[in-house]
Amino acid sequence: MIEVFKKYIREKSKVSEEDLDKIIAVCQVKRVRKRQYLLQEGDVWKYNAFVTKGCVRTYTLDDKGNEHIINFAVENWWTGDRESLASGEPSIFNIDALEDSEVVLITKSNFEMLCAQIPAFNDMVNGILQKSFIVAQNRIHTFISLSAEEKYLKFLEKFPHLVMRVPQGMIASYLGITPETLSRIRNQTAKK
């Protein structure tokens, strides 16, 4: 499934075929079963990771054992904990697979090497980072300005495919509401 990653790089960057080979050479493919961890709270995250198949989530657990889901990543998107990777500090997040999945891993030092040696790769990476930031900022905006129902409707618009793929309780968590509230919202909006 490394082809998925190659295709992505070809589409998103101007990396030459030789450089692409150089990139692939340092990739490690990891298969993770459903419910298997990619990262556990307290461990240090050491990779850049790209999902080629399946779906993973990033979340925390609070004192009461409630899950708080920060992110979903499906095929053709990145996952990991940038903060732990950058700082070398233990992560506060857990990452696990919601389906049997496949992930491409590149170690921090290899990744830095690629960025330094392949300008087109570096540009792509920074473009992704920029996009990630914009997405995060827009999500912040939904939290400060929308009601539970509005957040859900916006989620439906933006990620229609995720709705079928991810349990509702997890979507509720992602939106910062309880599963019961989401269930009622769905029930009500269905009637309209």
Next chain:
Amino acid sequence: MIEVFKKYIREKSKVSEEDLDKIIAVCQVKRVRKRQYLLQEGDVWKYNAFVTKGCVRTYTLDDKGNEHIINFAVENWWTGDRESLASGEPSIFNIDALEDSEVVLITKSNFEMLCAQIPAFNDMVNGILQKSFIVAQNRIHTFISLSAEEKYLKFLEKFPHLVMRVPQGMIASYLGITPETLSRIRNQTAKK
């Protein structure tokens, strides 16, 4: 006050003094009075902007005329709308000054030129972007996992200086709660 910007670059990057001169050469210093706009909803944002003095905020207005504050930026931090800058689309945000302020502006094309010609500058910029993303992600985490009171206490920890500088109603908006609720929270926590 361009010295503030120079000092920042010297501290945050390995840019040489000659390159620093090259950077400063394309900087435009803009002074903005309290309540003056730097950007209005519907306009396209065309700069990278660094605050050398004062304080600005980024916010939206909803149908009911309520403000929703996305961000504050004080001396030594950046402001602007990355999304509008990248896409060339009109911004959905407003940015205005909360105090008489001073901002250093660099146009998009000059900024790209600097990034292309000065690797150390490019690295600094990407480091800032990375940090911005991490901050945004952590803020998302507060929205999905904390109560109003907890969010406020965390805000106090992280930005103690802002509390004295910014009207409480704006902090409430930044936290996604009403001014009344914040007032009551302060009243209660003061008693403890």
Next chain:
DNA sequence: AAATGGCATTGATAAATATCAATGCCATTT
């Protein structure tokens, strides 16, 4: 086919937060 486990749904109730309205407090202007 029966049993199991994980969700989603639904109802009753509680808690958190928003809304509306009134008042008070300052700093700034006149």
Next chain:
DNA sequence: AAATGGCATTGATATTTATCAATGCCATTT
């Protein structure tokens, strides 16, 4: 000094959302 405007505070009430508990529905396992 008086008047003004912008906030913050406070109280009463409404609305939203969470919590707790019970039930039901499927898909998977036995």
